Structure formats: structure tokens, C-alpha cells
Amino acid sequence: MSAAAQLEQTGILPEDAPVLRVEGVTKDFPGVRALDDVTLELRRHEVLGLVGENGAGKSTLLKVLAGVTPSDSGRIVVRGAPATYHNVAGAQRTGIGMVFQDQALIPNVTVAENIMLGAEGGAVRRGLYRWRELNRRAQVQLDKIKARVSPGALTESLSFAERQLVELAKVLGIEERIDAEPIVLLDEPTTVLEREEIETLFAQIERLRTCASVIFVSHRLDEVLGVSDRVYVMRDGKCVAELDPKTSDVHELHLIMVGRGLSESYYQEAEQREPEPAEPRLSVQGLTLPRHYENVSFDVLPGEVMGIAGVQGSGREDVCRTLFGALAQKSGQILLDGRPARLASPAEAVQAGIGYVPADRRSEGIIGQMSVAENMTLAHIWRVLRGLVIDRGAEDRLAREWIDRLAIKVPSHRAQAGNLSGGNQQKLSLAKWLVSDRLKVLVLDHPTRGLDVGAKAEVYALVRQLSDRGLAMVLLSDTLEETIALSHRIIVMKDGEIVDRLDAPASAKPTQVAVVEKMV
Amino acid sequence: MTVNVGVSAAPARSPWQGRAAEFARTRGSLIALIVLVVAFTAGNPRFVSLQNIHSIADAAAIVAVVAVGQTFVILMGAIDLSVEGVMSVSGVTISLLVANDRNSLDLGLLAIPVVLALGALIGFAAGVANTRLRIPSFMATLGFWAIGLGAATVLFGGSPPIIEQQSFLDIGLGHIFGFTKISYIALAVVLFAWVLQRYTRFGRYAYVIGGDESVARLSGINVDRYKILIFTFSGTMFALASILATSELGVGDANTGTGYLFTAITAVVIGGTLLSGGRGGIMQTLIGSLVIAVIVNGMILVGINPLAQQGIEGAIILLAVALTGWPLRRPLRVIK
Amino acid sequence: MLTVAAVAAVAAAVSSCAGASAPKSSAVGSSAVSQCNASNIRLVDSLRSLSNPYHAVWTSGSKAFVKSLGLPSSDYKLLLNEGDSAKQIAQVRTLLATGNDHCTAISVDPNENSDTEAIVTMVQKAGAYVTVYWNKNANLWPWNGYNHWVSFINFDGHISGYQIAKELFKSMGNKGNIVAIQGLLDNLTSQQRYLGLQKALKETPGVKMLGQQTGNWDRTQALTLMKTYLAKYPGEINGVWAANDNMALGALQALKGAGLAGKVPVVGIDAVPESLQDIKAGNVGYVATVASDAYWQGGAALQLSYQAMMGKLNVNTLPHAKRAFYASTILITKENIKKYALAPKPADYMNDWNNPFNRFVSAIAPGK
Amino acid sequence: MAEPTPQVPVQLGDSAALARRGTQQRKRWRETALVWMPLGVLVLLVGIVSTKNPSFLSLGSIQALTVEAAPLLFLALGQTLVIMIGGIDLSVATLASFASVLLALWLPSLGLAAVLAVLAITTTAGGIQGYVHAKTQVPSFVVTLSGMGIFGSLGLIVSGASTIAVTAKLGWIGWMTGMLGPIPRDPLVALVVVSVIAACLRWLPIGRYLLAIGNSELTALLSGVRAARVRVFAFAVSGLSAGLAATLLVSELQSGAPSLLNALLLPTIAAVVVGGTAITGGSGGLSRTVVGVLIISVLRVGIPVMGIDPSYEQLVYGAVIIAAVSLTIDRSKFAVLK
Secondary structure, three states, X not given: OOHHHXXXXXXXXXXXXEEEEEEEEEEEEOOEEEEEEEEEEEEOOOEEEEEEOOOOOHHHHHHHXXXXXXXXXXXXXXXXXXXXXXXXXXXXXXXXXXXXXXXXXXXXXXXXXXXXXXXXXXXXXXXXXXXXXXXXXXXXXXXXXXXXXXXXXXXXXXXXXXXXXXXXXXXXXXXXXXXXXXXXXXXXXXXXXXXXXXXXXXXXXXXXXXXXXXXXXXXXXXXXXXXXXXXXXXXXXXEEEEEOHHHOOHHHHHHHHXXXXXXXXXXXXXXXXXXXXXXXXXXXXXXXXXXXXXXXXXXXXXXXXXXXXXXXXXXXXXXXXXXXXXXXXXXXXXXXXXXEOOOOOHHXXXXXXXXXXOOOHHHHHOOOOOEHHHHXXXXXXXXXXXXXXXXXXXXXXXXXXXXXXXXXXOOOOOOEHHHOOHHHHHHHHXXXXXXXXXXXXXXEEOOOOOOOHHHHHHHHHHHHHHHHOOOEEEEEOOOHHHHHHHOOEEEEEEOOEEEEEEEOOOOOOOOHHHHHHHHO | OOOEEOXXXXXXXXXXXXXXXXXXXXXXXXXXXXXXXXXXXXXXXXXXXXXXXXXXXXXXXHHHHHHHHHHHHHHOOOOOOOHHHHHHHHHHHHHHHOOEOOOOOOOHHHHHHHHHHXXXXXXXXXXXXXXXXXXXXXXXXXXXXXXXXXXXXXXXXXXXXEEOOHHHHHHXXXXXXXXXXXXXXXXXXXXXXXXXXXXXXHHHHHHHHHXXXXXXXXXXXXXXXXXXXXXXXXXXXXXXXXXXXXHHHOEOOOOOOOOXXXXXXXXXXXXXXXXXXXXXOHHHHHHHHHHHHHHHHHHHHOOOOHHHHHHHHHHHHHHHHHHHHHHHOOOOEXXX | OHHHHHHHHOHHHHHXXXXXXXXXXXXXXXXXXXXXXXXXXXXEEEEOOOOOHHHHHHHHHHHHHHHHOOOOHHHEEEEEOOOOHHHHHHHHHXXXXXXXXXXXXXXXXXXXXXXXXXXXXXXXXXXXXXXXXXXXXXXXXXXXXXXXXXXXXXXXXXXXXXXXXXXHHHHOOOOEXXXXXXXXXXXXXXHHHHHHHHHHHHHOOXXXXXXXXXXXXXXXXXXXXXXXXXXXXXXXXXXXXXXXXXXXXXXXXXXXXXXXXXXXOEEOOOOOHHHHHXXXXXXOOEEEEEEOOHHHHHHHHHHHHHXXXXXXXXXXXXXXXXXXXXXXXXXXXXXXXXXXXXXXXXXXXXXXXXXXXXXXXXXXOOOO | OOOOOOHHHHHXXXXXXXXXXXXXXXXXXXXXXXXXXXXXXXXXHHHHHHHHOHHHHOHHHHHHHHHHHHHHHHHHHHHHHHHHOOOOOOOHHHHHHHHXXXXXXXXXXXXXXXXXXXXXXXXXXXXXXXXXXXXXXXXXXXXXXXXXXXXXXHHHHHHOOOOEEOOOOOHHHHOOOOEEOOEEHXXXXXXXXXXXXXXXXXXXXXXXXXXXXXXXXXXXXXXXXXXXXXXXXXXXHHHHHHHHHHHHHHHHHOEEOOOOOHXXXXXXXXXXXXXXXXXXXXXXXXXXXXXXXXXXXXXXXXXHHOOOOHHHHHHHHHHHHHHHHHHHOOHHHOOOOO
């Protein structure tokens, strides 16, 4: 239906009437019912929290609302009128915009072009771009969220967090574009943001409250409770509960989400055993790569988790890449069990017994088109070789064994890895390394990014087991809380240098504040 | 033939590296061109004689027009192999539509828009096959290559129609300040294409689609429409190139297009446009076309053994592309 | 009468030609005779493509000949390989596998020297009859166990290349500079023609060759090449020798562009309609071309294979001279252009088709 | 496709379980269809041709078809591996021509050694291209395009721009051609080699690595796969297959020439893609390529015997190619289609 028609609708709508009503929406994917007769409503000027485990259907619901994927049945009513759109453009004309979890930006064009993409409007006159106008309009959006990003900048030159902000600015553009108040869908917008960026974001959401309606999805339950007016909980594709944030807390929320309570020892801190003093598994000495990091030195004992804290650009990512041979260091050396290791390429790192669990598992952790078993043995095919030949029987056994040990939910070990849920994919990209008994060091690059509480807990448990197994682990994490809780020791990096080292024994964990003040 | 750089695993390039890479990619071809010119001039001073410059310009002109069409297709990450088919059928058709010794249609210069439309039509069909039938552009256009050649053979009917339209032949033979009109037309085409690339959705969306097609769709862009448009445009450019070539040849030749496909793609690639799409542009393609023309012309001027010429051309091209791409090299960079 | 022209053109050949005039078709009848009739006879051309005038004229000749035999046009089959050797061989193989081979007469223009042996061997096995033009390996001869390979017919490139060179030089007053445009470098005929040019150059000290490059038989390439020549040797070029008309015409376009058409004489080979017209017009400096007479080729080869197939010609008793020979070519210049400017009429050819050896010039002997 | 595990349906509820079964059946059906589609297209084409000319199904004709397919199959074999990792090899046909020249030149004097030497050379040549491609990070399209020019020139120079007839010791390769009972040898040889390579891909890690790189090279790299080596391997096999194709043709034609197989480049690529291997890499395999090669061969030799006006052959060829591909390719294999 046309925007004008909606205007009439909005005109006659009573104040408290829902701007968006989802009625019995159902959506099937091969092998799974993602949405099962979902019904909910979004009131005007409210922030609606949406929580649930991975695979609970949150993202699917948002995608249906945003016109990315059509629903199989049920209907969506926008401002009292049934919505007829079946693509993103249509949804936007109806006033519904979405910030996507996996970033939806074009790397090779300017920020301005991205923000105005598909809605250049007056910035294109008689088919010709007016660049100054385009940049001006983009700037307006960027100012809304106080993003210090130049509209003329090439998008790929921005940091991940900066891109996330551009993403948000892009969606806010809807405000001007349509003559009704926009409906903004935020799918885990905070996942990769740094602390102060998250603050700006929430400030922004507060502002949106006055002029728009927001659906906010996040795995950080405290965030959700903090920002939302109401919270819907989803499970197995159904809406199972509606809560008032003021009267409920994280534990209750979690209880409903997973059907079991959030155990007191969420991070299994009790499980944390202090490693016996021993020859360090991994010893990094005076590692230097100009313009990336300077003179980085630290030791990691067997069974020890070394957390590296730092903001974007602190150089901690680059250090990890160097450890895995993805980035060559200029000077300094890396010792494994006291012996210097040459890590010019990931291949050599794997040979040396170093594993790397990437943050972006979909494009770096697993191979979607290949089977679970094939993914597991990819890095250590020698485990299932008989002579030169792959022993499928052995491979099957190995795969089954690790599917059980990590409780990976999968129809069969020959199922395509791409069909697994996020949590199970993460377990798989861990299993890929665990199948090797030669593994000495494991680099965990944001191991719980985008995972739900349940999956996170399992990953934490796993980390504890691994340290018992005598593995040395280097951890980069999204949240300080996680870093502190999981690590035995923490080094804080800033501008490519180590600025502080803290011990984090189970008994006496440092406070977040203590770490943060060193970071910034 | 796709490039993707890991978000987290691929090391972020430090600014200066980025600039060096950008410089190499955008200016490298220009440097290569200069080096070649200097080298060949050393080999034979005649190389920079005005007359030779004219002949280089003419040689580069038609390639440039083909390459312009190809550039937009490659920018969006696809490829158009129908070049020789479209050129051949257009060449024969135009010769049959202007005054010729075969029939008495004689549409005069009106034939030009007609043939351009023919090229556009084939391009459009290829685009539809690509977007609607969902056949990779590589295969779809491969098919239209054969179809074009077939149609040309049928129309050709045994002997080349000889063109008697003086005004048409004049395009290829007439000179302005020593350069043939072809060169000027080619230049105009390049400038026009540059405006398209810089100031229109057509051009910008070519980059966008090359950058990330699915995102483009998410942003509500009618990707298929622009893809079809771009193939239509490339088809038109191939037809235009064929018209120019024919006006120069003076007859309708069923093999007008022979050799232009790889030459044009090479021109685009040497210019620094990545086959994976999203990077590059028209002006670089122009330089690329000149590089090719210079190589071919120069090898003859310095008198290189004909047997070795294609090999040396290949080597130079590889060298040029490798060197201009050198600073772009990064561990974990994926090039297919 | 064409034969006469041929004789006039190639004086050297007169005697041999007279000596070798039409064979009396009194050969012993072969078993094939009875069983072959309009319903199962196949007359086949295997050529490169219809997108070049030369083979187009060839096929029209073949069709005219088939008609002259009173056979339905459906008996004529045309195999096009588009310059793909593997395809040509495969097509012939399939052809032989899909019909009555004892009633199949074939004429082949092999894509490469290499193709010939494979093809004649298949034909020999299948029991069809074949006549081959232009290309074969030097050590391959019909009389070495191929009594189903009637003849190998070629046109002496040395002669054609030499003749047009001489005409070119004459028009230049036997002095000045020329540039040469060769055909495909790995093509025997192209090489022969070039040797012919060099022979003429030796005989004519006044003429100097500035440069030689390949135009790969291609018109556009020749055009670009000529432009480059003009730039490389400004004002120095007095004549252009091209290994075929297609390229000569390309070069001519370049000369037109440079305003030199008519001032710089051009020669080529093949006698394509266009060059004939230019010679006739005489205003653009197209001096001479040489006709191997594709129209005749089409009919003649089919005739040989056909006669052998029908038992009218006994291959086994045929002298070597007739199983591998150079056929006459016709030098076409302003003097004799009138005769050839117009489209060929079947009537003019009947005699030379019925007596395919009429155009015999000289035997191709081993080691020659 | 996998059977559901016990606990999942419980979790999802019966309706969902039903839904899953339905969708899974549909998916399974689609996949089977895609596996058999190329074969279906082949049968269809043969059917059409043989209705026009029944003798196309005669033993001799079928033998002729398979013989024609043999060299194409060799070239397509290497091409398949390269395309599986998402690259392309434009030099394979020209390299084969070059090889034919070398073989023809050396066979008389060296005999078997010549064959081995030539195969070694082509394999190395292919490998070098792969290495240059991997190290300089220049797209395979460009590297092999230059390779095309370079090998072309080498062939011309080495042969002195002429056809080289094999005068002696043909026996060393002669056994590849001719008949084995009713079965022509060429396709047999080709099939044997293809099966060997196919077995390697199935049972050796390299096969995994090829697919892994084709699907997600980054993951492969981060799993310690030495992608550069796998690349070199793929292109080396491509070179080897070029050498084998040359050997086959030389043994059939008893001579080699600098442009003997050049025209086979596009048919080769067409064969691979028509067989159903995604041009973007990451899927497909040699069995599909075998079918693809047969389809292309039927087109090459079939159209002429159908009695279509020869001047229309190219038209038909192009149209049929597009139609065939639109039926055989697995569109689910490419996320975005270029």
C-alpha cells in the first residue's frame, strides 16, 4: 500500500494503538520451523526488547518484518493496515528499516553512498549525482548519532565499529524518507561496539523513542532490560512470554529463554584451576611490527588462559594474527615449549600446534558446503589418514566422538555445516582444533560473538576443560566481563603496547573499572 | 574469479600501504604505458612520430570502445564474452543497411542507430539469460558469442557486402588533424562513459553490485534491472565498435570481431580494473587500451620476430599486471 | 575457355598440360557402380566456414556440379569445422559412420597438414573416396596404400607469390621499396607464396623489401599492420605484397585512409570478387591477383572422387603424376580482368569438371 | 541428506517435524534431479539428433563420438580441477598444441623418453602458471591468458611455424589409438586417466582441499591448508592433461602442429560447465565433466548429420549451449550469481 494511504491511517490512529502488529506469522526453512505462529505488537514510541537463544527465531522475525524473507503464513499489520510489501524496498517505503547483524555495507564506495543507497532521492537530479548534496544529506544522518566519520571516506577504510555506526545512520535515514514515523529494527547492534560507542547508541535509541518505534534484539540481557519498555521472549520459533523490564531481571529472563536457570557459576569460575608453575607453553618475546604493535612480551603457561584487553586499534587483534602466522612480525620471537617457532603462515602455525578460532566463523571458521565431519578433519587430516588415503570409517568415528563430547546439535555428522545454528557452528570450529592431540596453543578471537547465553555457557565450560587439558589459550573477547571471568591473567594493550598486566585468579578477579581505566 | 578479504583474519593494511596499493592499482598502468613508450622510442625514434601516434590512436580507439562496454560488466563482477559475436553480426548488418552492392535498402546513416539497437538487443538478451535464467554471465555470453557468429554467417551469405555509402566510409577514412574520426568518437565514448561511471546510478550501482550484490539487494536496489541495463550497454558498445571497424574496412566482414574479446579484457585488466569487480574504472581502461596498442605497434616498429610477438605481448601483460598488483599483495588475500 | 587462359598464364606448363589432358574413362567398373543411386549417394565437402568468400564460392561450385550430375541437392553434404582440426576429423568420422560409404565421394580442404592423414586413413577403411586440396604432410602420398584417396591437388604457392610480385614490381617500374604481409605463419601455402616473393625479389635488384609481418589471413589485422608500416616507413613504401586478397584489401583501406590509394600499388591472391572489381576499376592501384578458382575446385574434387566411386576412374592404374599435382592458377591483371569480373557460370566449367585433369600443371613429386 | 536426530523433533513439535520432512523431501528431490540433469540433457540431445538421422545411433557413429570426445575429455579434466578452486585455465589448449609439436619433434629420436619429457614439461608449465598466480596474486584468467600467448609463440618458434610429421617410433604412443574389439582405445585411455584422478580426489586429502578452497579459501587457509600448493597442483594437473591430450592427438594424426588443438579451449570450458560444475568453484567433479564432454561432442558432430543448413550450425550451437546450461547448473551453489 502507498505511503499516502498509510498517512491517512496514522492520522486516524489512537495514541496507544500499535504501529506494528504481527499476527500468526509462520516461517519454515528446510529442516526447521523458524517461526511458529508468532504474534506480537509494537506500540508507538516504544522500544520493544526481543530476546531468545540462537535459533529461537529473533533474526528470522526481523528479516520477515524487513522484507528480506517472506513469511509462509500469517500477516503483518502496519499502522492498522495489512502490509503488502515483499522486499526490502517495499518495507522501507512502509517505514520499516533494519540494522543487520552481519553488516550490510558496500566496502568499495563512499560512506555517503552507503547511507543514501537506494534512496538517493534529491541528491540525484535528472539522473545525475550531486555529490555535495549527497554528502550533506549523509552528514545529517551521521550527526544524529554523533559518528565522527566523513561521508566522503571509503567505507572499507573504516573500522568494524565505525561501519556499524554508518549502518545505523543508514537506517535512521528512513525518518526523512517517509511521511510516517519509522519503525527501526536493531539486530544485535552492540555486539561489536566499544563501550562509549554503545553509550552513544543507547542515547540514540532514547532519542528515537520520541519520533519512532524500535525493536531491539540483543544477547546482552542487561542491555535489553536497560533500554526496553517491554520485552518479548522467543523460544523455538514461538513467542513464549512478555515481560516488564522493571519487574524482571536477567535470571528470570534467562530462565524463560532456555527453560533452565542461569547457573550462579555462569562463567564456571569455580572450575578455574590455577596452573602449576611450569615451562611456559607459549612465550612471546619483544614482538614488534611497526604501525601495528611495539615490543610485546608475555608468557602463557600450560592450562592458562591469557586475556588481552584493549579497544579497537590497540593492536591486540594484530598480535593474535601474528601468533597464527596471518601477519608477519618484524622483530622479536615466539617460543613454543621453549623452542623458537617459525610462524610465517597459518599452515606453519598449525604444524607448530597453534589453533585459531576466528570471530567471523561463517566465512573463516567453517565451510558451509562441506559436511560436519569434513570440517572437523580439515585442519588435521592426518588424524584419519591410513597411509596416504582418507579412512572414512575413522573419520566418521572421530566426528561422532567430538559431536558427542561437545554436544553439537546436528542431524548427522555428514550434514552440511552451513545448516547448523550459530552456537553449533562455533563448537564445530572449536572441534576442528580439538581433534588434534598435538594442539599446544589455542587463539580465541571473540569466541562467543553473536552466541546466546546458553551457547556461551557451553563455550565457557569448554574453555575450562581445555585448560585442564593443559592447553595454553589467548583470549580476545567482546566484553570485559567475559575477559576477566575466563582469564587467569590479563594484559591490557593500548596503542600497540602493553600498558598493564593483571592477575585474575578465581578468588580475586579484578574489577572492570580497574581494567577500563588502563584501556582508555 | 572472486576476491574476498576476511573481515577479522585479514590484517588491516596500514594507511601508507593502502595508499601505495591504491596508487599502484590506479596509476600503475600509466607508469607501464610511459615505460613502454620510452623503451620503444629507444628502439626506434619513429615510434613517437606524429604519424605513428595517429596509427596507435586508431588502433587503440576501437579496442577502447569495446573495453568501455566490458568495463562496466567487469566492474559488477561479471564478464561478457559475446564481444566477437555481437561485433561480427553488427558488422555484416550495418554493411547491409547502408548503401551497398548487395541490396538497395540504403538507410544511410540511419543504419547506425538500427545496428546499435541490434547490439543492445543481444546484450539485453544476455542480461536476461543471466538474471532470469540465472546462468553465469560467463556461460550466457559464451552462448551469445556463438549465436552472434552464426547470425553473421547467415547474413554474410558468401561474399562481403561492399559498402558504397561515402558518408559512412568517411567515418573510418576521414581525418581531423591527422586522427581518424574513429579516434574522436572513441574519445567521446570514453568521456561519456566516465560521466556514466561518476554521476549516474548506472555507473555507481555497477560499483555497488561489484562491491556486494546481496547488500545491494537488501538496500532495495533492483539489482537485476541494473545488470540487464549494463549488459545492454556493453552490447551497444560492441555494436558501435563494430560499426567503426566496418567503416574502416569498407565491407561487411563476418569476422569483424575476431581477436577483440581477449584484447579488450586485457585492456580492462591492465588498466587495473579487478576481474572480481568493484575496483577500477573507465579512465584506467582507456590507458589499458593504449598500452595494448603501444605493445603491438611498438613490436612491429622495433622489428621483433613475428613468431615471438604474441609471446612477448603475453609476457609484458603478465609483468604489467603483476607489478601494478604487487603492493596489493597480502597474506590471506584470496584471488581466483 | 578457361583452360586456354590457364595455358596462356602458365606457359611453362603447356607441354605437360597437353600431355596430361583428359583421361579416357575406360577404367574397369568397380562393384560400387550398381548399388549407388540418387537415394544413397553422398557428395561431401569438408571446409572451414561459410564466413569467408573463398569457401562460399567453393560450395556454390560444388552445388552446381552436383546439379550437373542430375543428382538432388540433398545428396550434397557440407561439413564446416570453423577452423577446428579435431572437429573436422570427428565430423568426417561421424559422416562415414552414418551412411553408405561405398556411395560417398568426399572433397576435403584440411584445416591443418596434420588432418589429412587421419582423414584419408578413415576414408580408406570405410571404402569411400576422397580428394584432398592444399594441405598434407610432406611424406604422405596417395599411392602409399590409399587406393581410396584419389588425388591430392595443390596450387603452387611459389608460382602465385612470384607472379603477383612480378606484376607488382612491373607497376613500380622495377624499383622502389615494398612491404610484405604474410598469411598464417604455420601455413605451408603462405610460406610457399612468400618464397615466391623472395625469388622475384632476387631477380629484381631494384626493389627492396622494407619489412615483412603476418596479417594471419585477416583483413582487420592487415589494416592495422599497414597503418603501422606507413608510420614506420613514411613516404618510403612504393608497393604492397599480400599473401591473399583479404589482407591486400585491408592494406588498401589503410592506403585509402592515408590518401595513398592509387599511388601505392597492391597485389594479393585468391581473386575474391572485391579485388576483381578493384582491378577492373583500376583506380585504387590494385594491380594483380591469382585465381585458384574455388568454383572449379568445388566441382573438380567431387568429380574425381565421384568417378572413382562409380568405377569410371580406376585409382590403382592412375599414374602418380595425377594423384598428386599442382593445378593451374590464373594470374588476373588489367589485361584479362574482363573475363573474370563477372560471376562464374556453370556452363563455362563443365568441360574442366568433366575432365578434372585439364588443369594439371605439374606433378608434385616426393622430395620436391 | 541426513535423517533427523531423535531430540530435535521433540524440541520443535510435531507440526515442525512434518514441515521438516516435507521440505527435506523437496530438497532431496532437487538434489537428485540436479545430479541426473546433465545425463538427461545428453539423452535428450542424442534422441533429437537420432530422430533426424537414425544411423547416429549406429555402433560406428557412437564409436566416432567417443573418439572425438577423448582429447576434449583430457583437456576438460584439468580444466575441471582449476574451475573447482574457482580459477580458470585459458592456456590449456595452446599448451597442448605446443606439446604436440615437441612430441612430434622428439618422438623419432627419443621414443618413450620423449613422451615422458613432454608430459613433464607440460605439467611443469601448468604448475609454474599456478605458482605465479598464487605468488603474484594475479587472477588465473590473466596469468593463463599470457600463458596462451607465450606457449603459442614457443610452439611457432620450436616448430619453425610448420607441421611436424612423426616419422618413426610412433609405436610408443600409437597404442593409444585404434580399436580394442568394438571399443575405440582413445576414450578408454582417457577414461582410465580420469578415473585415476577422480579416485585421488575421492580418497586423498587433496580432493578435500580443492573443494575447501573452492568454497571458502579463507577458512581453508586459517585451517592451515597450504592453498598455494593446492593451486599449483590444480594447474599442474591441467598442464599434464594438456600433455596427454596432445599425446593422444599426435598418435592419431601422426604429426603435431603449433595450433593443432587451439580451437578446443572454449568447448573445454563449455563442457565443464554444462556438466554442472559451478564456474565459481567449490562444487562439481569429474564424473559431471565426463557427461559434459559427451554433450559438447554430440553438439560438435551431431548437428552436421542432422541435415540442418550448415550456415545455421553456429546459431543452433549457441542456443543449445545456453539451454543446456540453464538446465544443468546447480544454482544453489553460488550465493550471488555473476
